[in-house]
Amino acid sequence: MQVSIKSYAKVNIFLKIAKKRDNYHEIVSRFVRVKNLYDTISFIPNNETNEFNLIGDFGCKLEDNTIYKAFLQLRKYCPKIDAFFRVYSIKVEKNIPEFAGLGGGSSNVAAFLILANKHFNLYYKKEKLAKIGAKIGADVPFFVYEYDSANVTGVGEIVQEFKEEPLNIELITPKDIKCHTGNVFNCFRNEFYKEISKEKSDELLSMKSSEILNKLSIEEANDLYLPAVKLYPKLKEYAMQDWFFSGSGSSFFKVI
Ligand SMILES: C[C@](O)(CO)[C@H](O)COP(=O)(O)OP(=O)(O)OC[C@H]1O[C@@H](n2ccc(N)nc2=O)[C@H](O)[C@@H]1O
Ligand SMILES: Nc1ncnc2c1ncn2[C@@H]1O[C@H](COP(=O)(O)OP(=O)(O)OP(=O)(O)O)[C@@H](O)[C@H]1O
Numbered sequence: 001m002q003v004s005i006k007s008y009a010k011v012n013i014f015l016k017i018a019k020k021r022d023n024y025h026e027i028v029s030r031f032v033r034v035k036n037l038y039d040t041i042s043f044i045p046n047n048e049t050n051e052f053n054l055i056g057d058f059g060c061k062l063e064d065n066t067i068y069k070a071f072l073q074l075r076k077y078c079p080k081i082d083a084f085f086r087v088y089s090i091k092v093e094k095n096i097p098e099f100a101g102l103g104g105g106s107s108n109v110a111a112f113l114i115l116a117n118k119h120f121n122l123y124y125k126k127e128k129l130a131k132i133g134a135k136i137g138a139d140v141p142f143f144v145y146e147y148d149s150a151n152v153t154g155v156g157e158i159v160q161e162f163k164e165e166p167l168n169i170e171l172i173t174p175k176d177i178k179c180h181t182g183n184v185f186n187c188f189r190n191e192f193y194k195e196i197s198k199e200k201s202d203e204l205l206s207m208k209s210s211e212i213l214n215k216l217s218i219e220e221a222n223d224l225y226l227p228a229v230k231l232y233p234k235l236k237e238y239a240m241q242d243w244f245f246s247g248s249g250s251s252f253f254k255v256i
Contacts (some may be wrong), residue, residue, distance in 0.1 A: 003119065005040040006109035007092075009034040009102035010142065011169055011246040011253045013209040014221045016196040019054060019189065025185055026203040029152045030162065030209055031142045034169045039104065039113050040079065040093040041067070043119060047089040056092030061146070066105040068138045070112045077132070078122060083237075099178035101247030102133035102171075103139040110143030123225070151205045164208050172243070172252045177232050179249035213255060215245060224248045 010237060012028035047053045062068050067090060075081055077232060090112070096104035105247075113129045116122070124132075125142055133140030136157035147161045172228040196204075204212060212221065219225055221244050228249040229235050235250060 002038060003044070005026030005111045007039040007041050007096070007104075007107045008143070009037040009096045009107065009171075009200075010139065011102065011171070011244075011251070012222065013094050013244070014204055014212055014216065015224060015247065016204070017194070017223050018153070018160045018201060019195055022191070024155045027152065027156070028205065029147065029198055030204070030212065031139070031152045032167055032169065032209060034102070035148075035166070037096055037102070037171065039096050039108060039111075041103075041108065042091045042093075042113060043088045044078045044091050045088055045114070045134070047087055049089075051187060052085050053089040054092070055089055057094045059098050060091075066136050067112050068163040070133060073132050073135060074113065074116055077124075077161065078116075078120060081116065081120060082094075084177070097152065097173045097175075097182065097251075098250045101179060101245070101249045102251055103137075103143065103175070106139035107143045109133045109136050109140045113140075113144065114146070117144065130159070149209065150189070153205075159176045160203075162209075164210075166255045167209055169253050170256045171242075171246075172238060174235065174238050174250050177250040178232055179228055179232060179235075180210055181248040183231055184224050184248035185226045188224055188229050191230065192223070192227050193248040196223075211254060218244050221245070 010031050015029045018026040054237050096102050113133055117124050130141035130144040134157050141157050141159050142152050145159050149162045149164050151160045151162050225245040243254045246253055
């Protein structure tokens with residue numbers, strides 16, 4: 001029985017805004033999994049608390065933890081998991097930095113749902129897991145599908161595999177800068193708002209990631225870069241030639 005799963009980070013090769021949807025923004029993006037950066041989530045048969053027990057190095061309270069939120073959602077469909085997680089703990093070896101644009105919280109949700117789906121023989125389809133998880137984090141559907149590379153649109157709920165050669169990603173995450181996704185989107189909306197055209201978006205979605213990065217500058221590739229720099233000017237110190245920006249920051253990456 002599988003009791004452990006890798007929960008990978010992602011980068012956004014490009015990230016453009018298509019339109020507003022209430023308080024959210026519809027994105028047009030290429031997501032790529034980072035093969036060499038992952039958390040490990042395990043179910044371990046050791047829980048002295050007799051309640052849900054999450055062991056790991058997190059910067060938030062249990063109630064705010066995305067794995068706990070995923071447990072609460074899944075329990076609605078499958079009440080028996082409640083008894084299981086009074087006897088088992090969830091242990092997370094946390095390597096993906098938080099507030100880094102690498103999707104750590106969403107990735108953990110997807111990994112938990114995939115592992116629970118196998119462990120409890122639920123046989124839920126990916127579509128169902130993606131729907132359950134999307135309530136918790138916008139990037140969960142991408143991680144649920146386990147594609148190495150995908151085009152992601154809507155508010156993250158539309159995921160289409162993009163077949164291309166595997167990419168090796170090098171990352172730099174400034175330790176001293178924590179980018180708040182909501183604040184970066186707000187700044188984009190108030191001061192930098194623009195929408196990508198249908199033609200441009202179709203063009204980018206059909207191009208290989210390496211071609212996109214050869215063609216675009218860091219500002220052109222990611223609409224959230226300039227608002228993030230406006231809010232967190234220290235980011236500029238990390239911006240180097242040929243490096244790109246992931247999500248709402250703070251991580252920079254390049255393909256090696
Ligand atoms: C931009 C990306 O980093 C791309 O990978 C993600 O889609 C962000 O995903 P996330 O961190 O899971 O975002 P959430 O926690 O769902 O949203 C945080 C806040 O960011 C804003 N937000 C987020 C995603 C989105 N497409 N539009 C938004 O405007 C909303 O104000 C929201 O309240
Ligand atoms: N399982 C989790 N792993 C990481 N962060 C979590 C988790 N659960 C809740 N959080 C909280 O969520 C916030 C940021 O999470 P996360 O690291 O996913 O965001 P991010 O780096 O902004 O990613 P992205 O913008 O790509 O979605 C922090 O407040 C963090 O403490």
